[in-house]
Amino acid sequence: MSGSSSGESSGKDSGKDSGKGSGRAPRLRPVAFMVLAMTVVLGAVVTAFLIVDLSAEHVFRERERSDSLTEMVWLKDVYRREGLAELPRHVERRTHQGWKGQIYGFFDPAGRALAGNLLALPQGLSPDAWRQVAARSAAGVVELDAVVWRAPGGSILVVGHDLAGERQVEHALLGGFVGALAIVAAASLAVGFLLNQVMDRRAESVAGVAERIAAGDFAARAQVSPRGDSFDRIGRSLNAMLDRIEELVTEMRVVTDSLSHDLRAPLTRMRAALERALSPSSNEEERRRAVEFAHGQIEQVLSIFSALSDIARAEAGVSKDMMQPVRLDALIGEMAELFGPEIEDAGQQLEAPALPPIVVAAHAPLLRHAVGNLLFNAARHAGEGARVTMSLREQEDFAEIVVADSGRGVPEGQLGRIAQRFITLDGARGGAGSGLGLAIASAAAKLHGGELVLQDNAPGLRATLRLSLRLKPA
Amino acid sequence: MSRRVLVVEDDASTAEFLAKGLRAEGFTVEQAADGRDALYMATKSDFDAIVIDRMLPGLDGLSAIRALRAAEVQTPILILSALGHLDERVRGLRSGGDDYLTKPFGFSELHARLENLMRRRGGSPAETELTAGDLSIDLLARKARRGGVPIDLLPREFKLLEYLMRNKDRVVTRVMLLEQVWDYRFDPHTSVIDTHVSRLRRKIDQGFEKPLLHTVRGAGYRLSEEA
Numbered sequence: 001m002s003g004s005s006s007g008e009s010s011g012k013d014s015g016k017d018s019g020k021g022s023g024r025a026p027r028l029r030p031v032a033f034m035v036l037a038m039t040v041v042l043g044a045v046v047t048a049f050l051i052v053d054l055s056a057e058h059v060f061r062e063r064e065r066s067d068s069l070t071e072m073v074w075l076k077d078v079y080r081r082e083g084l085a086e087l088p089r090h091v092e093r094r095t096h097q098g099w100k101g102q103i104y105g106f107f108d109p110a111g112r113a114l115a116g117n118l119l120a121l122p123q124g125l126s127p128d129a130w131r132q133v134a135a136r137s138a139a140g141v142v143e144l145d146a147v148v149w150r151a152p153g154g155s156i157l158v159v160g161h162d163l164a165g166e167r168q169v170e171h172a173l174l175g176g177f178v179g180a181l182a183i184v185a186a187a188s189l190a191v192g193f194l195l196n197q198v199m200d201r202r203a204e205s206v207a208g209v210a211e212r213i214a215a216g217d218f219a220a221r222a223q224v225s226p227r228g229d230s231f232d233r234i235g236r237s238l239n240a241m242l243d244r245i246e247e248l249v250t251e252m253r254v255v256t257d258s259l260s261h262d263l264r265a266p267l268t269r270m271r272a273a274l275e276r277a278l279s280p281s282s283n284e285e286e287r288r289r290a291v292e293f294a295h296g297q298i299e300q301v302l303s304i305f306s307a308l309s310d311i312a313r314a315e316a317g318v319s320k321d322m323m324q325p326v327r328l329d330a331l332i333g334e335m336a337e338l339f340g341p342e343i344e345d346a347g348q349q350l351e352a353p354a355l356p357p358i359v360v361a362a363h364a365p366l367l368r369h370a371v372g373n374l375l376f377n378a379a380r381h382a383g384e385g386a387r388v389t390m391s392l393r394e395q396e397d398f399a400e401i402v403v404a405d406s407g408r409g410v411p412e413g414q415l416g417r418i419a420q421r422f423i424t425l426d427g428a429r430g431g432a433g434s435g436l437g438l439a440i441a442s443a444a445a446k447l448h449g450g451e452l453v454l455q456d457n458a459p460g461l462r463a464t465l466r467l468s469l470r471l472k473p474a
Numbered sequence: 475m476s477r478r479v480l481v482v483e484d485d486a487s488t489a490e491f492l493a494k495g496l497r498a499e500g501f502t503v504e505q506a507a508d509g510r511d512a513l514y515m516a517t518k519s520d521f522d523a524i525v526i527d528r529m530l531p532g533l534d535g536l537s538a539i540r541a542l543r544a545a546e547v548q549t550p551i552l553i554l555s556a557l558g559h560l561d562e563r564v565r566g567l568r569s570g571g572d573d574y575l576t577k578p579f580g581f582s583e584l585h586a587r588l589e590n591l592m593r594r595r596g597g598s599p600a601e602t603e604l605t606a607g608d609l610s611i612d613l614l615a616r617k618a619r620r621g622g623v624p625i626d627l628l629p630r631e632f633k634l635l636e637y638l639m640r641n642k643d644r645v646v647t648r649v650m651l652l653e654q655v656w657d658y659r660f661d662p663h664t665s666v667i668d669t670h671v672s673r674l675r676r677k678i679d680q681g682f683e684k685p686l687l688h689t690v691r692g693a694g695y696r697l698s699e700e701a
Binding site: 292295302322334337338339341342345365368369372376 | 561564578630656657658659665666669670673691692
């Protein structure tokens with residue numbers, strides 16, 4: 001490993017090394033695919049050749065045999081009509097005519113050649129079947145496919161044909177196939193190479209994005225063409241994943257920044273108060289007030305932590321046995337009752353008309369908290385004179401708890417933001433407006449298989465807690 | 475006779491803080507640092523209340539509580555825990571604890587809850603009427619009167635008043651009120667309770683010379699004839 005990379009310190013970063021290796025190697029990988037494809041193509045071509053060859057041979061031989069048989073039948077007919085003595089003359093004549101390359105031989109019972117172009121009686125011929133034998137003819141040794149007839153009296157007539165013709169066809173076929181094979185091989189190599197190039201380029205664009213991300217360029221995204229092939233699909237998924245990660249990273253950064261901001265303020269005030277209390281020049285009453293003030297600041301810090309851990313708990317999920325059937329109308333009624341005075345004190349009016357009885361499997365304390373937060377939010381932000389309306393309804397697979405106000409509302413573009421941790425639009429940080437209320441409601445809705453939907457109520461804000469009706473109680 | 479409390483806490487400084495505070499309130503405090511000792515002490519001797527940490531070396535808090543309840547020790551138990559998990563509280567109460575307090579907590583919260591637990595133990599459940607000075611409530615008819623004059627209360631206001639009356643002369647915290655009266659267990663909105671209390675105060679104290687419902691700074695509320 002270290003030997004190959006001359007300039008690098010050995011084994012310092014093995015991941016880097018192997019990464020480099022794999023950067024070069026993949027270009028060769030598709031060759032395996034090409035070899036496989038070519039093997040398949042070659043196999044198909046060879047099989048095709050064998051099939052064509054066999055059937056061509058068969059057709060060719062049948063035709064030759066039928067010619068030989070015709071000759072045999074004709075010569076037998078001559079024998080029958082004109083007698084044995086005339087046969088050699090006819091055989092000789094046919095031989096000289098060289099009819100369709102047929103080979104003739106007429107032998108006396110002792111096996112001596114009387115007519116035809118066979119010089120000697122071939123061994124191994126049968127009167128019942130075609131036999132392939134080597135035979136000496138006037139033109140030299142030939143491969144003979146022939147039948148034999150033994151005439152009464154013992155004379156022997158052989159008619160057959162030279163297999164050389166068949167071999168020629170076979171050779172021609174083979175030659176054709178080899179040529180075709182060469183063309184196919186060359187073509188598939190070329191296509192494979194091109195395909196490899198194209199795939200490599202496409203893969204490179206996706207891999208390049210991942211490498212840029214790994215190198216710290218979080219804005220990198222894969223190029224996706226509208227054609228929508230496999231690589232575009234991978235690219236789209238990659239981009240969607242990157243968007244989600246970026247969202248999470250951003251949210252995390254906002255949380256960290258906001259948390260340090262929100263904690264620094266009360267902690268600084270606390271330190272100042274305690275320093276005041278410790279100062280020898282302070283009197284008893286001043287000390288008491290300083291400590292009391294510090295105590296109040298601690299409460300604020302703790303409430304931020306408490307809210308954050310509530311969100312974390314809801315996001316982590318709760319055990320199944322905590323999900324119990326809950327009457328939502330009753331729960332809303334209780335929360336309206338609890339937060340009613342707060343809303344009235346804010347100069348607003350709370351309306352909770354008769355609600356339908358809907359039961360869902362829910363984590364009751366968390367759900368109360370979520371509804372409470374929506375009401376608290378309305379009391380705090382809707383402004384004087386606003387009307388706060390609570391409603392409940394069943395919508396397909398969801399129960400929807402709606403808290404709508406007719407107050408100042410939220411600008412359309414900000415609706416998505418306010419459910420995030422620490423986002424407050426009026427910049428009024430501190431106090432109970434830590435910007436965590438809606439984040440808790442959102443986490444609670446997600447825990448119940450739903451979501452928190454924030455919409456413009458024209459005027460005002462309309463917050464809908466959607467809870468799945470499909471969750472099963474423990 | 476001084477009331478005896480067993481504090482089971484393995485963290486020495488927390489244990490010291492608790493013991494000091496409780497002694498200052500007039501309790502006799504005994505300490506144990508692990509579940510086994512706690513089990514031994516609680517079964518050998520009679521305490522008025524036990525404060526036990528959820529996480530202990532050896533035998534953990536919940537197992538110790540289960541063992542105590544199995545041994546038919548009925549002493550009220552307050553569980554302390556750094557685990558604020560929603561389900562932890564339920565588990566704690568299911569294992570036999572009577573109340574559950576999440577760290578960090580204020581001493582006043584702990585004290586108020588302990589008093590509440592000990593009162594519950596001694597209280598007679600058959601009460602049908604509670605009184606505080608010239609204020610009385612009828613638990614059966616759900617009616618309140620002060621100085622013979624009927625007071626018109628909403629159901630929840632009655633429940634709030636009942637809880638305050640049952641804890642007469644003792645401090646109850648906002649968190650306790652939220653939990654006991656509204657079954658609402660989250661800290662950030664404890665201020666909503668103030669509105670409810672001030673409305674109740676208007677109904678029971680307005681027009682009377684001697685106020686009964688007092689605000690205790692930094693702690694909560696107290697219903698008492700004494701200021």
